[in-house]
Amino acid sequence: MNHRSLRITAALAAVALGLTACGGSGSADSASSSAAGSAGDSSAAVEEYTVGINQLTTHPALDATREGFKEAFADAGLKVEFDEQNAQGDQATVTSIASTFASASDVDLVAAIATPAAQGTASAVKDKPVVFMAVTDPKAAELVKADDAPGGNVTGVSDRNPVKEQLQLLKDVKPDAKTVGIVYNSGEVNSKVQVDQAKAAGKDLGLEVKEATITNSSEVQQGVQALGDVDGIYVPTDNAVVSALETVLSYGKDKKAPVISADTDSVEKGALGTFGIDYKEHGKQAGEMAVKILRDGAKPESTPVGFADPASLELVLNKEAATSFGVELPQELLGRADEVIGG
Template sequence: MKRTASPLRITAAMAVLAVGLTACGDSGAGDGNGDGNDGPYKIGISQLTSHPALDATAEGFQEAFDEAGIEVEFDLQNAQGEVATANSIANTFAGDGDVDLVASIATPAAQAAATAVKDKPVVFMAVTDAVGAGIVEDEEKPGGNVTGQSDRNPVKEQLQLLLDVKDDVKTVGIVWNSGEANSKSQVEQAKEAAKELGIEIKDVTVTNSSEVQQGVQSLSDVDGIYVPTDNAVVSALESVISFGQENEIPVISADTDSVERGALGTYGIDYEQHGKLAGEMAVKILKDGEDPADMAVGFAPEDALELVVSPENAKKFGVEIPQEVIDRADETID
């Protein structure tokens, strides 16, 4: 089945999607939380940057309200990859008395929201390690005004996919942003998994997406490349894909959307579904009055993980995906 990215759906039930930073309003939580009505509510969404996985997350989050029949005004702000801008967005939402709930997409945006917003609920998405990033105290019982959905990946299974495709892999390269706590967590997981799989990890750090092309050049001696859910690297994925194709080094990704952009495959999260699960948490907070402090951080259920492969992409790296792998794939992209 060929996957296609769906456009962001804004329905009548969603009311208005406001774009552009708004002026600060009165401090304090918005009206109407937990009273069992169907809105209208105002939700501020802080998205760290734009790439297909995060865009799908934002779409899924909003779809949850559409399906619940709740009227919402969404104020979607994009930090364009800048942490300082994410901090500014969080502070704006914190001071806007009309905002009932703040949603954040990606770890730096969630860290900014957790720091700035204290008197209204915060729901995060696309965060790998919420405790390690200092966003919540405990995954089972967050204990504050913040909860959400983690996109922690099955890193070992993803690396195993690379071995299933190319059984002579000895060293796997990873480029990651040293400023993203989620990426550090994934690299640590990869190194632990590598020990069990009998391979080595060679990692290279960058500080922003513009450094990715240079960083990947130092991986010419590896047998495969793994792209974690690192926002800087995924934003510059095409440079990693091009390097892999030129040097016949297969590239696997941690997110399914990156397969559409050239990676040979992954066993990963459907980010639209990931965002929808977070949206359902937000619905429970706003409509049903549930307390984020008592809402455990969510993780992708096994049936939300997908094995997605692209035989055509694999050929561009000089490898062939075994038929056995294709047969068990949930989706095959031509």
């Protein structure tokens, strides 16, 4: 069927028709049996939905977001067919995927993971709901008119990071730190937002931000070298930089400049630490929003953008990474950690 398939159990009706066609023998018993069967059958409609997913690229945090999103539908008991597409970091592919979803009559809602994917999807999909995830600043990305009143067919959940608290980790392990370097993709709005937040936080923390811009992951090596001598490095939720994290980590080890990340997966891979969100829970929060839109009739234009509950933020540290950067994690910091890797 076109927009949404609605399956209604019709077995009893078929049986009744069959018995009628067979003639009158046993008709009273058949009628009695049919009535009993009808009483025991709820004949409930099973509603099915098709949800398109436009994911910018493959990355553990974004993958966890996608899985959390899908899990919310399972928890709600909804029957959903997911059409999962991955642009592998190519914006032209993002646009192509979004256009396909826009013209597909059987797609009921489109989910977009990461800011560039959300922007491409919002530009193409105008007549069905769009729910975004892993977007730092939806308003700056021009996805919504306002966080509390999106005003269109697009809403979702922001992964806005507590940048100041994350940069504080550098001061905790290196109190005399004066400079922090940031490499970021100039084409990602979310990255620019985080750099601006870092600059503002740096003033309060006594940290000068040195920045280097890139346009793709192949330029990360050039970017970190352009930073020169810095006391630490901050890696925002920038898809191009995170995909080349090993390059950043290697530079940080050589310079004895601790690498602080904006996501927990990077800490598992060798960054010193972060104070950030659980991306699976982030995706689940977006999934619950999508459920309300599909099942309960909530309107995207009046559904406020969601943000992570501060109580759900996690302090994750990596002791082995600290050693490789030539610093020691203070006991007080370790005592507050939700997870310590290599400890």
